[in-house]
Amino acid sequence: MLQIGIAHYLVVAACLFILGTIGVLTRRNVVVILMSIELILNAVNLNLVAFSRLYGLHGQVFSIFVITDAAAEAAVGLGIIIAFFRNKETVNVDEVDLLKW
């Protein structure tokens, strides 16, 4: 336990991933959902960087791309939230159920 191996980092990443998943599936506020998605992405980043310690710099480069992607996605997603908020005055995801049977 004291010797920090790669597994420790992987476990931390897994925990963050699970927390992020719970947040996506559970919270009603759409902004919080987006933040949970950021959590997931960061867990993935941690995983990548941890493995890059063992296997070269590729992991780090990939994680830079992931961060870039996360930025773009957050921007667009928040724009959508704002557009939707103008229409319906709500940020609760379960009130947005028009596309149903």
Add this chain to the structure above:
Amino acid sequence: MTPVATPFFFYLLSAMAVLSGLLVITRKNPVHSAIFLIVTLLSLAGLYLMLYAPFVAGVQIILYVGGIMVLFLFVIMLVNIERAEKEHRFNKQWHVATLAALLLGALFVTVYYRGTDLLAQRILPAMPESSNTQSVGTMLYGTYMLPFEIASVLLLVAIVGAVVMAKKRI
């Protein structure tokens, strides 16, 4: 540089990250969630440093915290907060959802245990002395040139998309 007190800082930073992550998903006030997310991200930056990836740590802090989280805070300000505080936090399916996610976690753990033999070594070796940033940069503009350009186009698309989304009249 010579690592010092690695286990202590590891456990500290990872506890901070996990705890903050938990708090992110359970706070009623979205601003609080955002703050705790920032804490999580900062902890992760620290973990990156411990993993001899200073560039990624720097990018994380500048981009993620300084850019994305600020954006998040702006948007939270734009949408109605008072109303959000009075509503339920969790939706109707949170029991099942939590169960499913925990199950997934259990599955991950199982996978880890099964696959420990695959990992090359558990003890991480020391890192050679070289400039991480330079190496990353060389790799970014060399091997990963195409993904780099595509990412820039992606950012352009995102900018245009965000602008279009936020306009009142198209």
Add this chain to the structure above:
Amino acid sequence: MHFWFLEHIWLIPLLPALGAAAMFFFGRKVSKRAVSVICVGLVVVAFLMAVACVWQYTDFAAANNQAPFQKSVYTWLGSGSGQGDYGTKTGTAAFNVEAGFLLDPLSAVWLLFVTGVGMLIHIYSIGYMGHEGGYYRFFGYMNLFMFAMLTLVLANNYALMFVGWEGVGLCSYLLIGFYFKKHSASTAANKAFIVNRIGDAGFLLGLFTLAWYLGSVKFTDIAHTLASGNFHVGDPILTAACIALFVGACGKSAQLPLYVWLPDAMEGPTPVSALIHAATMVTAGVYMVARSSAIFTLAPEAMKLVAIIGALTAIFAASIALVQNDIKRVLAYSTVSQLGYMFLALGVGAWGAGVFHVFTHAFFKALLFLGAGSVIHAMSGEQDMRYMGNLWSKVPTTAKTMLIATLAIAGVPPLAGFFSKDEILWQAWRSDAGTLKLLWAVSFAAAVMTAFYMFRLMYLTFWSKPRMTEEVKHHIHESPKSMTVPLVVLAFFSLFAGFLGVPHSLGGDNRFEKFLEPSFAASEQVMAGEAAAAEAAAPAQEEHTNSTEYLLMFASVCAAGFGWWLAKRNYGKADEGYVEPLSASVPPVYNVLFNKYYVDEGYDYLFTGRRTLGPVRLGVMGLGEASSVFDANVIDGGVNGAGWLTRAIASLSVLWDKWIIDGLCVNGLALVTRVASYPVRLLQDGQVQWYALAMVGGLVGFVLYYLWK
């Protein structure tokens, strides 16, 4: 001026027609005297013209090899365009009917006695109808009748003859129903017309058959076609046509079974009975059959039928006349019986004898009727012989002329009736086929009855004890000259007309039948053209068994004498409340005869449809009603049933379509789809997080799968 009268033969029917038209337009406005002058005068002129025509015809015939004289005035039907062509046995023919007149010995005989007797009766009617209302109407109808009868007699084709045929039927109806306010008279008129019409249907069928089969309706054309030899004796179509024509003759000339109208026709005024129902109209049937002699010769079956019906009618009517009490009824049945004799003669091939009997019968029957009219006039309208008697001295002229007529009809030589009736009996005896001796026997019996009932009439009316009321006895008077003069003229003819036809066996040369030979030459030609057996020789030839003929003559004289004696014995001293011998000895026979064999009642049951048996109508009308009920219920019921069945099956189809096809297949399929898809669509609830949970679930599943592997 060569044959001027012949060229203007069409004037003969036209003159009475003008009289009828004059009466129609302004008869009501002129005086009775004017009516008499116009109508009777026109008939007198017609008679004179007829005499002149026949006179000129003898010259014409001598010049033209005994050919008949024909004159066509107007083409009535048919055209030359060939559109009306039709096929016959001998090729195609075009239907062509013209208003044409024909004068040959046969029509000359009829022409003379129709106009002659008609003229005498018109003169008689001036006196008889002098006190009646509707004087102009009577003479108008009488003139119309003369026109129709003359058209019938002078026509040169069947179609124009039918015009006359119908015309005399119409005038018979008008004149029988002259006293139309009397119910019995109007019903009698209806009866006459309807029964006549039944016969006319037969006439028309015969006419059409001949037209189709022989290609023409003109007498001379038909005779020519038949003589060509393409037709054999016993040809079924010709037989059918002859029978159809004979049905027409039965209707018009009152033979069995269409005689029932003639006794009832006595409802009309007596001159009408004399003219129409004794001398002229009823002989139209005889004329028509005689005219068709050529066709009948080719149909021996039809001739046999004519003879049998004639003989049966003779005895049937004579038996009824034995017990009738109305003087006119007796004479009516006598007419029917004598017409039977005429048809018997025609049926056995004795054309000349039959026509001769028509000729003589016209005179004595007209005389009998006019005399009866005179008696009725004297008796102030009484017609029942039971209340007459001992009139000999009171109405001498009438009585004496009636005696002459009675002797004639009974067949006492040398009066007219003897020669004609005897000739018929002789021809009935000697014609071929064994059954015809039976015909002789029947007609001999009828002759005995004839003598009996005629002398019964004479005794009851003129000789026995008086049986009338004092009131009537007071008023008995002889008729005026206008009535008695025609009686005398007719009596003269009854006496001496017979000498025209004295047969060879008695030394005469039978000029009458010789005169008629050319008319019946066609039938001889037909026989010759067939090369058939020539036993049925013309009557004018030599007979080879004079002794048999004498024997038969003697027998018929004895028959007359026997009848006279029997009548004298039973009615010679008939007093008030005398009893009919038959009713005393065999009451059932008397009842049957008195009720005319119940024939009228039988027809009533069979045909008029007035009699019902409970709810069911009897007779032919009942059949019609039954048929209509059958049609309405069974046949229409069947049709309706078929319709109902169709609808029922259709509703089954509807059910099948609605429930099975639509319900099960179409709607059921949709239902299954809807029911099956219901749980599936609930997955789409629009909640994004539910979709995300599903994704996570899927991921878990994948991982589990690969862990388990």
